[in-house]
Amino acid sequence: MHHKIIFPLIITIILCAGCSGNIASENAATATPDFFTATLPPMPSPQAGQTSTPPVPVPSTTEESNISLVEGMTTTQVNVRVGPSTASESLGMIGPFVKVQVIGRDASGGWYQIIYAESGRGKGWLRTEYVQVNATAEISLIESTSGSGSAVSGLAIQKINVRNGPGTEYELLGVLNSKDVVFITGKDASGKWIQIEFASAPDGKGWVTAEFLQMGNIEAVPLIGDSIDETATPTGVTSTPNAIAASAMLDGDSMQAPLAIVSFSPTGSRALQLNGDVSASNGDTEDWIQFTTNGGVVSIQATCSSNTLRMELWKDGKPVDGLLLSCGDKSFVTVTSNSIYFLRLSAVSANEPGYVSYILNVEGIR
Numbered sequence: 395m396h397h398k399i400i401f402p403l404i405i406t407i408i409l410c411a412g413c414s415g416n417i418a419s420e421n422a423a424t425a426t427p428d429f430f431t432a433t434l435p436p437m438p439s440p441q442a443g444q445t446s447t448p449p450v451p452v453p454s455t456t457e458e459s460n461i462s463l464v465e466g467m468t469t470t471q472v473n474v475r476v477g478p479s480t481a482s483e484s485l486g487m488i489g490p491f492v493k494v495q496v497i498g499r500d501a502s503g504g505w506y507q508i509i510y511a512e513s514g515r516g517k518g519w520l521r522t523e524y525v526q527v528n529a530t531a532e533i534s535l536i537e538s539t540s541g542s543g544s545a546v547s548g549l550a551i552q553k554i555n556v557r558n559g560p561g562t563e564y565e566l567l568g569v570l571n572s573k574d575v576v577f578i579t580g581k582d583a584s585g586k587w588i589q590i591e592f593a594s595a596p597d598g599k600g601w602v603t604a605e606f607l608q609m610g611n612i613e614a615v616p617l618i619g620d621s622i623d624e625t626a627t628p629t630g631v632t633s634t635p636n637a638i639a640a641s642a643m644l645d646g647d648s649m650q651a652p653l654a655i656v657s658f659s660p661t662g663s664r665a666l667q668l669n670g671d672v673s674a675s676n677g678d679t680e681d682w683i684q685f686t687t688n689g690g691v692v693s694i695q696a697t698c699s700s701n702t703l704r705m706e707l708w709k710d711g712k713p714v715d716g717l718l719l720s721c722g723d724k725s726f727v728t729v730t731s732n733s734i735y736f737l738r739l740s741a742v743s744a745n746e747p748g749y750v751s752y753i754l755n756v757e758g759i760r
Contacts, residue, residue: 462534464496466506466527470667471654474518476593478505479574480643481556481600483593485510485518490656490666494520496527498536502549504573507536521573524669546615548588548607550574555641556600560587566676567592567600568643576602578609580618589618594643641677641749642670649682649708649736658687658758665758671751672703674741683737683754690731691759695724696739699751708736721752726759 470490475482478500488494495509497517506525510518527533550570557564560582570576579599580589588607592600604612647653656666670681685692696705698721705719707727719725729735737756741748 462532463509464527464533466494466496466508466525468492468494468520468525470524470669472520472524472669474508474510474513474520475505476513476518477575477577478502478507478519479576480571481568481574481576481590481592481594482519485513488520490663494525496525496533498534500575501535501537502573502575505575506533546578546609546612548576548578548590548609550576550602550606551608552606554602554606556590556592556595556602558595558600560584560589560601564601566641567595569641569677570602570606576607578607578612578615581612581615583617585612588615641673642679644678645681647682649711649738652682652684652736655684656686656756658685658689658692660688663758666754666756668754668756669752670739670754671749672739672741673747673749675747677749680738680740683739683756684734685737685756685758686732686734687729687758688731689758691726691728693724693726693755693757693759694719694737695755696721697753697755698722700748702742702748703750703752704738704740704742706738706740708738709733713738 468488468490471487473480473487474485476485494506497507497509499506499522500519504522505519506522506527507517507519508525509516512518550572552572554570556567556570558567559565576590576592578588578590581587581604582589582601586604587601588604588609589599589601591598645653653670654666654668656663658664666683666685668683672678672680694705694707696703696719701721703721705721707714707717707719709730717727737754739752739754741750
């Protein structure tokens with residue numbers, strides 16, 4: 395009797411337990427949670443040798459990030475220099491009517507610093523008279539520095555000779571032009587001759603007379619001269635001999651390697667403006683300019699510092715008969731289309747001392 399009661403009771407308990415389990419499962423499946431937890435994708439683990447720090451932006455190649463660039467255009471073929479001086483090393487040349495980006499100017503106002511990709515530092519210097527700009531007032535002042543770390547600089551106030559020793563009897567190395575900035579490395583015992591950095595000299599140094607330099611803090615310049623022969627020291631240097639005896643710096647040009655080459659055409663260059671100088675009986679005695687044109691006429695005019703400039707038109711290796719051009723006059727010359735011509739500029743007499751600077755304008759006429 396008891397077995398009959400217990401057995402059905404056990405069955406009932408099992409069935410009830412199964413029902414409650416199903417109900418719990420159904421409730422769990424249909425229940426709505428109060429909130430959701432978002433699961434983000436796993437972050438990649440840094441590999442060996444790497445960090446999770448974001449990359450640093452690469453700085454601009456222009457160091458002066460706060461300096462505004464000013465667009466300019468060259469008016470003639472011009473040398474790009476390492477520093478604001480014709481005594482400084484040439485980095486290359488830029489042709490006429492080429493756009494340049496001006497970074498700044500030197501304290502004298504005679505030089506612009508430009509962006510120049512061919513330079514190792516990406517910069518170079520041009521004479522201001524050969525560059526046209528639209529916003530001169532916006533050009534920042536840039537302090538130039540010496541390659542040797544000299545703290546003293548000077549400014550040439552006129553065209554002067556550079557020699558390889560402190561005296562007029564020393565070899566002529568070249569010239570400084572007005573507004574050239576030079577870096578001073580020493581002075582002689584008299585204080586009348588100043589040693590400067592001069593790139594074209596064999597040892598990178600040259601000497602100029604102090605009276606033609608505008609200088610500051612000359613007391614800080616070291617004395618150089620203990621090893622110089624006393625007989626070589628000038629006893630009375632005057633401005634006249636050194637100023638008049640200026641000679642043109644050697645530029646190495648020839649008919650085979652002209653100073654400038656230009657081809658005139660409606661779609662290319664239409665004019666050439668070139669500043670140069672020649673001298674006799676030392677220095678650079680002649681300049682050569684090569685040109686061609688697709689027209690039949692060119693105009694040629696030179697503005698000269700004196701009437702001692704000789705201009706000749708050459709073709710096929712010889713002067714064109716009966717054609718000798720004069721300074722100041724604008725000449726219209728008939729030429730053969732697409733033929734190669736040369737202008738040879740030289741001192742009138744190669745046997746007598748003389749110096750002449752010029753501005754040459756050549757234009758192709760349709």
